[in-house]
Amino acid sequence: DTEVTQTPKHLVMGMTNKKSLKCEQHMGHRAMYWYKQKAKKPPELMFVYSYEKLSINESVPSRFSPECPNSSLLNLHLHALQPEDSALYLCASSQDPAGSLSSEQYFGPGTRLTVT
Amino acid sequence: GDSVTQMEGPVTLSEEAFLTINCTYTATGYPSLFWYVQYPGEGLQLLLKATKADDKGSNKGFEATYRKETTSFHLEKGSVQVSDSAVYFCALSGESGGFKTIFGAGTRLFVKA
Numbered sequence: 067d068t069e070v071t072q073t074p075k076h077l078v079m080g081m082t083n084k085k086s087l088k089c090e091q092h093m094g095h096r097a098m099y100w101y102k103q104k105a106k107k108p109p110e111l112m113f114v115y116s117y118e119k120l121s122i123n124e125s126v127p128s129r130f131s132p133e134c135p136n137s138s139l140l141n142l143h144l145h146a147l148q149p150e151d152s153a154l155y156l157c158a159s160s161q162d163p164a165g166s167l168s169s170e171q172y173f174g175p176g177t178r179l180t181v182t
Numbered sequence: 183g184d185s186v187t188q189m190e191g192p193v194t195l196s197e198e199a200f201l202t203i204n205c206t207y208t209a210t211g212y213p214s215l216f217w218y219v220q221y222p223g224e225g226l227q228l229l230l231k232a233t234k235a236d237d238k239g240s241n242k243g244f245e246a247t248y249r250k251e252t253t254s255f256h257l258e259k260g261s262v263q264v265s266d267s268a269v270y271f272c273a274l275s276g277e278s279g280g281f282k283t284i285f286g287a288g289t290r291l292f293v294k295a
Binding site: 107173 | 216218223224226227228231271275280281282283285286287288290
């Protein structure tokens, strides 16, 4: 199984809602990532978990809260988002722990988030 | 800091044409270099990679050679197909960037039948 799955595929939420994005991989990878991608732009790194511990937080606003319940699962909890947070949210995983030179990443299909 | 520069798109080619997408990088030491592809409505997929100077990565007819002397990793394909239409991202991961993956801006490729 070389797949990273993400749910939901699409999400529309109001600025006062609380929702969660989910990501799962069963490749035994030890690092998992959240990226934000705006239209026609490259992905921007948000968070990295290595061995289930948060190792990188790219100064993301606190309205985004990551969680790694176990080595296969990664969640992104959303609260009080702004319309400018509308984007494609991508999850990725890599076999090598974050901080490894050749750690190619496997991406999920993303969650298309719209904040109204 | 580390950076990746790609040629601007979009690039429009006819089927069976030769493809080159230029990529240059700035980094100290010996980063690993990658090409990722993003098809419409999907996440990114690793296309190929190279981890040391003069390495050639190849996959699905695409090739790129790690050129340390010119700090380049240009993507080439001899004969493109309509199904190659996508956005291509050059990327690097190196010690000077804390091993975070740094992506180029992306180059959109359209292939006409």
